[in-house]
Amino acid sequence: xxxxxxxxxxxxxxxxxxFDISGIQYRRLKSALYSEKTILLDGRSGLLYERKDGSYEKxxxxxxxxxxxxxxxTAPSVNKDFDKxxxxxxxxxxxx
Numbered sequence: 001x002x003x004x005x006x007x008x009x010x011x012x013x014x015x016x017x018x019f020d021i022s023g024i025q026y027r028r029l030k031s032a033l034y035s036e037k038t039i040l041l042d043g044r045s046g047l048l049y050e051r052k053d054g055s056y057e058k059x060x061x062x063x064x065x066x067x068x069x070x071x072x073x074t075a076p077s078v079n080k081d082f083d084k085x086x087x088x089x090x091x092x093x094x095x096x
Contacts, residue, residue, distance in 0.1 A: 004056075004085065007072040018047055018063045023070065027059075042094050058086045064095075 015021055019028075027034040027049045039048040039060055046062035046069075056075035061068065071093065073086045 004073055004075045004082070006089065007070065007074075009068070009070040009072075011068055012066050013063070013068040014066070015063070015068070016066075018061055021061060021063070021068060023059070024049075024061055039090075041090055044095060056082050058082075060090065 013021070018024055024047060027036065033051060033053055034049045035052055037048050039046050041060065041062065044062055044064060046060050048058065048060045050059075051057040056077070057072065059070065059072040061070055063069075071089065073082070073089060075082055
């Protein structure tokens with residue numbers, strides 16, 4: 001049985017553009033490893049990255065003013081419910 005790990009981070013940042021965030025720069029630099037798409041969560045636009053190499057990782061980044069929110073789910077091996085679980089997490093998320 002593989003265990004999933006969920007990270008939700010909400011931090012202040014000095015960056016004013018998502019593309020200046022180091023986690024996004026890393027994933028864009030490794031574009032052979034990560035797919036990128038725009039995502040909308042509770043009315044806010046962000047970027048979603050998903051591993052392409054068979055590893056299980058989905059990470060979304062949202063920037064509002066000086067607040068950076070990151071929602072990441074990882075699993076060490078094949079997990080049939082991974083996509084469903086990540087969708088459930090995003091669908092249950094709301095902004096205050």
